[in-house]
Amino acid sequence: MAIKDIKAKIVSDAEIKADKIINEATNKTKEIKEEAEKESRDIKSNILKRINQEILFKKGKIITEANLEARKTILLEKQKIMEDAFNKALESIMGLNDEQYRNFIKKIILDNIDIGDETIFISTLDKDRISKDFIQEINYELEAKGKKGDINLSSSYLQIRGGVIIGSNNVKKNSSLELIFKKVREELEIKISQYLFD
Numbered sequence: 001m002a003i004k005d006i007k008a009k010i011v012s013d014a015e016i017k018a019d020k021i022i023n024e025a026t027n028k029t030k031e032i033k034e035e036a037e038k039e040s041r042d043i044k045s046n047i048l049k050r051i052n053q054e055i056l057f058k059k060g061k062i063i064t065e066a067n068l069e070a071r072k073t074i075l076l077e078k079q080k081i082m083e084d085a086f087n088k089a090l091e092s093i094m095g096l097n098d099e100q101y102r103n104f105i106k107k108i109i110l111d112n113i114d115i116g117d118e119t120i121f122i123s124t125l126d127k128d129r130i131s132k133d134f135i136q137e138i139n140y141e142l143e144a145k146g147k148k149g150d151i152n153l154s155s156s157y158l159q160i161r162g163g164v165i166i167g168s169n170n171v172k173k174n175s176s177l178e179l180i181f182k183k184v185r186e187e188l189e190i191k192i193s194q195y196l197f198d
Contacts, residue, residue, distance in 0.1 A: 035103060035107075039104065043089050043092070043093070043184070044184065044188065046089065046092075047085045047086065047089050047184075047188060048188070048191070050084075050085045050088065051081055051082070051085050054081045054084075054085075055081070058077055058081070082185070082189070086181055086184075086185055089181065090161065090162075090177055090181055093162065093177060094125070094161065094162055094177070098129050101129055101162075102129065102130070102134055105126075105129075105130060105163070105164060106134075106137075106138055106141075108163060108164060108175045108180075109138055109151070109164060109166065109175075110138065110141060110142070110145075112166050112173050112175050113142060113147060113151065113166065114168065115147065115148055115168065116139070116142045116143075116147030116148025116149050116150055116151060117148045117150040117151065117168070118151050118166050118167060118168040119151070119152055119153075119154050119166070119167040119168070120135060120151055120152070120153050120154060120164050120165075120166060120167075121154045121156070121157070121158050121164060121165040121166075121167060121172075122153070122154070122157060122158070122160075122164055122165075123157060123158060123159070123160045123161060123162055123163075123176075124157040124158075124159075125161065125162060126162060127157060130153065130164075131153075132152075132153050135151060135152065135153045138151060139151055154167070158176075160176040160177070160178060161176070161177050161178055162176070162177040163175050163176040163177040163178070163179070163180060164176070
């Protein structure tokens, strides 16, 4: 930001620039949020589509088995289909290009920052995708939202597949992909069971 000067013209120019930066940051945040929400809906939709396709194929085979072994098979197939679908969805997130993945991570961070001075822990797999410059971009957005804008990237890496862990003092918020997918799985499990047994 420009340093206040005695002359009104400089002050006016600085205010115009600040307003422009804030508007751009607000618009960018909105875009990222909308894109992340769309990605989340697409992930859920793709999971259900994959499962439905698998169900249509496997249901006919399983229905013909009317004994206890059939019930065991149904349960095993259900678990395998769900596991495969979630693994493929996780792989698709990890397979995003760098910009898409960073936008995904940015949304996770912005949605989970309380103060703006937290530490961001990432996976060894993400060390080439998530940089200090990227964290600084997020700091600018946090400042535009009225938060501290002083988050930093930990130099130590965690054994997670992706996503982030956000640390503040001794408290850590787990936003790893494993936990995100666990929550999505819990939300979808009842719906998936209905597809499998209807």
